Amino acid sequence: MALDQNGVITREELINFKQIVSDERYKKGPVAVIECIQEIPCNPCEAACAQGAIKIGMPITELPILDEDLCTGCSICIAKCPGLAIFMVDKTYSDTQALISFPYEYTPLPEKDEIVSAVSREGVVMSEAKVIKVMNPKSFDRTPVVTIAVPKEMADDIRSMKRK
Numbered sequence: 001m002a003l004d005q006n007g008v009i010t011r012e013e014l015i016n017f018k019q020i021v022s023d024e025r026y027k028k029g030p031v032a033v034i035e036c037i038q039e040i041p042c043n044p045c046e047a048a049c050a051q052g053a054i055k056i057g058m059p060i061t062e063l064p065i066l067d068e069d070l071c072t073g074c075s076i077c078i079a080k081c082p083g084l085a086i087f088m089v090d091k092t093y094s095d096t097q098a099l100i101s102f103p104y105e106y107t108p109l110p111e112k113d114e115i116v117s118a119v120s121r122e123g124v125v126m127s128e129a130k131v132i133k134v135m136n137p138k139s140f141d142r143t144p145v146v147t148i149a150v151p152k153e154m155a156d157d158i159r160s161m162k163r164k
Contacts, residue, residue, distance in 0.1 A: 008121050009035055011156070021089070022068060030073025030090035030099070034064050035121075035159075036083060048080035075101055079140035088147075089155050098155035099132060104146040109134050116161040118150045126154050129161060 014020055017037045025031050032053065034045070039061045046056045046064065053070035054077060056062050078086045078101060088101035100118070110116060110131045118129035129148035136144035150158045 009037060013037060017063060018065075019063075021066070025068040025071075026089070026091040029092050030075075030088050030101075031068060031071050032066055032073070032077055033087045033089050034066050034077075034085065035087065036064055036081070036085040038083065038085075039063060042082065044080040044082060045077045045086060048076050050074075050076070075135065075145055076139075078103055078145045079135075079143040087159060088145075091152060091155055093149060094152075096152055097149045098152045099147050100129075100150055100155060100158050101145050101147040102160050104134075104144050104160070105142075109136065109144055110146060110161070110163060114163070116148060116163055118148060118154070118158045119160050119162055120157050121159050123160075123162075125162065126158055127151055129158070131161075 019034055021031050021033055041060045043056045043060050045054045051070045051072055053067045055065050073088055075088050084103045090099040093099045112131055112133060114131045116129050117125045118127050120126050129150045132147045132149050134144055134146050148161055
């Protein structure tokens with residue numbers, strides 16, 4: 001299993017590792033997008049999912065698998081993933097925009113309605129985005145989850161943000 005030369009997961013790798021959410025599921029609302037391809041002993045995402053939508057099984061080094069039909073888009077798995085490899089994507093937000101939720105472990109936290117730069121997996125600025133919400137309850141164990149609105153056609157590639 002090799003990442004591209006920059007150490008960043010590529011769309012092709014996600015397809016090869018069967019980590020792509022179906023278009024049919026995207027039409028139903030928010031869904032977890034798991035971009036984990038590291039076969040390491042880890043299962044907090046499986047333990048965090050009350051719906052049983054994420055399965056790792058045995059051995060514990062297996063890659064997480066999402067049962068799209070069971071995922072409710074609750075976002076709890078995002079904060080529980082120590083590898084910061086889970087995102088929530090909602091392509092039903094509007095006709096032109098999608099919501100992307102991701103772990104954000106920087107300070108200061110962005111504010112609701114703040115305009116930020118939406119970035120790709122590689123950290124390349126792709127567009128402007130608006131912060132829709134910032135979740136940071138104690139149950140997230142100091143891993144805030146930020147949700148931004150982005151152009152819908154970029155929802156498969158935007159995975160974080162930079163403050164302006």
